[in-house]
Structure formats: C-alpha cells, structure tokens
Amino acid sequence: MLRAVNLHAGYRSGVPVLHGIDLDVGAGAALGVIGRNGAGKTCLAQTLTGALRAIDGSVLLGGDDVTAKDSRARVRARLSHVPEGRMIFADLSVQENLEVAAYGAGVKLGAAELRAVQERFPILERKAHDRAGSLSGGEQQWLAIGRALVQQPRAIVLDEPSLGLSPVAIDGLAEALVGIRQTGVALILMEQNPYLLKAVCDEVLLLDQGRVTRSLDGEAGEQLVAEAYFGG
Ligand SMILES: Nc1ncnc2c1ncn2[C@@H]1O[C@H](COP(=O)(O)OP(=O)(O)OP(=O)(O)O)[C@@H](O)[C@H]1O
Known part of the structure; x- marks a missing residue:
C-alpha cells in the first residue's frame, strides 16, 4: 500500500x-x-x-x-500523518479539530463517520466540545490519531x-x-x-x-x- x-x-x-x-x-x-x-x-x-x-x-x-x-x-x-508533537489546534474544540482534518482530506464528516471515531476513542465524544488544548497529553494523542482516522486513510x-x-x-x-x-x-x-x-x-x-x-x-x-x- x-x-x-x-x-x-x-x-x-x-x-x-x-x-x-x-x-x-x-x-x-x-x-x-x-x-x-x-x-x-x-x-x-x-x-x-x-x-x-x-x-x-x-x-x-x-x-x-x-x-x-x-x-x-x-x-x-x-495518506495521513500523525506528526511528532501531535500538532492539534489547541484553541479549537475536539470536534472542530476532527472537522478540520476531514475537510483537509476532502472527506465529509457525517454523524456516522464521527460516531465511528468516537466509538474507538470515547474521550473524543465525552470532550467533544472542550478546547483541545485543555486535554491531557494522552488524550491529545487520541485526538491526533482520531484526526487521521476521519480522513479515511x-x-x-x-x-x-x-x-x-x-x-x-x-x-x-x-x-x-x-x-x-x-x-x-x-x-x-x-x-x-x-x-x-x-x-x-x-x-x-x-x-x-x-x-x-x-x-x-x-x-x-x-x-x-x-x-x-x-x-x-
Ligand atoms: N529542521 C531541520 N533542519 C535541518 N536539519 C535538521 C532539522 N531537524 C533535524 N535535523 C537534523 O536531521 C537529522 C535527522 O533528524 P530527525 O529529527 O529526522 O531524526 P529523528 O530520528 O526523528 O530524531 P528524534 O528521535 O530526536 O526526533 C539530525 O542530524 C538532525 O540534527
């Protein structure tokens, strides 16, 4: 591949x-x-x-x-990239980070696609509307991987x-x-x-x-x- x-x-x-x-x-x-x-x-x-x-x-x-x-x-x-240091947008919410990532890949982030990622990483649903910069380091890593996944790589x-x-x-x-x-x-x-x-x-x-x-x-x-x- x-x-x-x-x-x-x-x-x-x-x-x-x-x-x-x-x-x-x-x-x-x-x-x-x-x-x-x-x-x-x-x-x-x-x-x-x-x-x-x-x-x-x-x-x-x-x-x-x-x-x-x-x-x-x-x-x-x-082809998606989870960069060193995660590179999430700290001032956007968790869900907005996912939306921006999907948009960048030209992918529509519908309810079903969002749910699939949230089921894999439940924290992304619980903290969907929290500022991404307020997540712990580990939680930010789930978000960084979630951002790659919504791009349907x-x-x-x-x-x-x-x-x-x-x-x-x-x-x-x-x-x-x-x-x-x-x-x-x-x-x-x-x-x-x-x-x-x-x-x-x-x-x-x-x-x-x-x-x-x-x-x-x-x-x-x-x-x-x-x-x-x-x-x-
Ligand atoms: N922005 C840069 N401009 C020029 N040289 C760089 C830059 N970043 C790293 N280097 C040099 O390129 C080489 C490879 O670095 P690179 O960061 O790719 O290695 P790495 O295996 O990812 O290291 P680490 O585990 O420390 O992140 C090193 O000699 C480093 O000093």
Missing part, C-alpha cells in the same frame, strides 16, 4: 539525511522504524507524507507515484506517538493501533519504544544515520529490537 523506493531526502538546509530508504507496507500491515535521536525518523515521516520533498527516489501509495504531490494532495490520496504514518505517554496509555495506544490495522489500514510507526513496536508491528527496520541497517521480524520480539537498538 505504501512504498518508498531508494528514498533520499533532507531538511530545507539541503543537507541529506536519508540515504536510499526502501520500505513497503501492505494493507492491514504495520511496519516499525526504530532509531536513535537524529537517525532520521521524522525526516522519513515527513518525506513519506509530503511535508518534505524527496531529493531522489519515489513514494508510492497503492501503486500510484505520489512523489511529486504535496502533503495536502497526499492526504486527499488517503489507506495508510497512516505515525511519528513517535508514545512520546510522553504513561505505560498504561502506551498499552491503550498499542490496542488502538492493532484495531486500526485490522480495518485494513497500513501503518508505519516511527518509534523508540520497543514494546509498542513489538505489540503492533510485523516487521521493524533499524534506522541509523539515514540508512536501514537491519530488519527484524515480529517473532524476533522486543528483546532483539532492544538489543540491536541499544547495542547489546
């Missing part, structure tokens, strides 16, 4: 950060990307979703080459969604992401938390200085991920 082929990219300074990334995640599958601070996870998330332009290589969504499309066009092609790229969450909230996040996978959405999860990766992903890529240095399958487990990542 979402593929990167020989992807080279960097931030606007022009210094290359990614040096030839290949990845492929199918519908209903989840691919993890783990790497130290500065490995290039955010650069990869932004290049996949169109916030940054590739220097070379391609991004394909459902077989279509979207490399030349900007982030807005990619959202409309059903075929694939979602999530950038460090566990950041700042308690262990209990991370368990809830894992459960939610597995539930989303089961609806056929492809997930790419940039993460530093091996336990979340183990719970959600079939395969985890190790990113080091902009290159994939290893690929670990789900059976390898969090122990192997942690050993490889922490250099054990």
Whole structure:
C-alpha cells in the first residue's frame, strides 16, 4: 500500500539525511522504524507524507507515484500523518479539530463517520466540545490519531506517538493501533519504544544515520529490537 523506493531526502538546509530508504507496507500491515535521536525518523515521516520533498527516489501509495504531490494532495490520496508533537489546534474544540482534518482530506464528516471515531476513542465524544488544548497529553494523542482516522486513510504514518505517554496509555495506544490495522489500514510507526513496536508491528527496520541497517521480524520480539537498538 505504501512504498518508498531508494528514498533520499533532507531538511530545507539541503543537507541529506536519508540515504536510499526502501520500505513497503501492505494493507492491514504495520511496519516499525526504530532509531536513535537524529537517525532520521521524522525526516522519513515527513518525506513519506509530503511535508518534505524527496531529493531522489519515489513514494508510492497503492501503486500510484505520489512523489511529486504535496502533503495536502497526499492526504486527499488517503495518506495521513500523525506528526511528532501531535500538532492539534489547541484553541479549537475536539470536534472542530476532527472537522478540520476531514475537510483537509476532502472527506465529509457525517454523524456516522464521527460516531465511528468516537466509538474507538470515547474521550473524543465525552470532550467533544472542550478546547483541545485543555486535554491531557494522552488524550491529545487520541485526538491526533482520531484526526487521521476521519480522513479515511489507506495508510497512516505515525511519528513517535508514545512520546510522553504513561505505560498504561502506551498499552491503550498499542490496542488502538492493532484495531486500526485490522480495518485494513497500513501503518508505519516511527518509534523508540520497543514494546509498542513489538505489540503492533510485523516487521521493524533499524534506522541509523539515514540508512536501514537491519530488519527484524515480529517473532524476533522486543528483546532483539532492544538489543540491536541499544547495542547489546
Ligand atoms: N529542521 C531541520 N533542519 C535541518 N536539519 C535538521 C532539522 N531537524 C533535524 N535535523 C537534523 O536531521 C537529522 C535527522 O533528524 P530527525 O529529527 O529526522 O531524526 P529523528 O530520528 O526523528 O530524531 P528524534 O528521535 O530526536 O526526533 C539530525 O542530524 C538532525 O540534527
């Protein structure tokens, strides 16, 4: 569903950060990307979703080459982004945040679509009319994922969604992401938390200085991920 082929990219300074990334995640599958601070996870998330332009290589969504499309066009092609830091609109209500996200994707947010997201994350119904900035960090993460879901994505790229969450909230996040996978959405999860990766992903890529240095399958487990990542 979402593929990167020989992807080279960097931030606007022009210094290359990614040096030839290949990845492929199918519908209903989840691919993890783990790497130290500065490995290039955010650069990869932004290049996949169109916030940054590739220097070379391609991004394909459902077989279509979207490399030349900007982030807005990619959202409309059903590729959603849950950015690092959540990036919700703090001064809008929870429901308005969902409405804006759906509008940006060219999707009508009817009562049934709203209910589907609220059933997955009941807090988004209980606090529908609260200011989004008044939510706790964990609640804001549900809203950030809810914003992606109302866009009716075929694939979602999530950038460090566990950041700042308690262990209990991370368990809830894992459960939610597995539930989303089961609806056929492809997930790419940039993460530093091996336990979340183990719970959600079939395969985890190790990113080091902009290159994939290893690929670990789900059976390898969090122990192997942690050993490889922490250099054990
Ligand atoms: N806005 C920017 N402009 C230029 N260089 C940047 C920018 N943001 C990050 N970098 C550099 O690009 C490289 C990759 O950073 P990136 O944030 O993509 O890594 P990351 O794996 O997401 O790290 P973290 O886990 O700390 O968020 C690093 O060397 C970083 O210093």
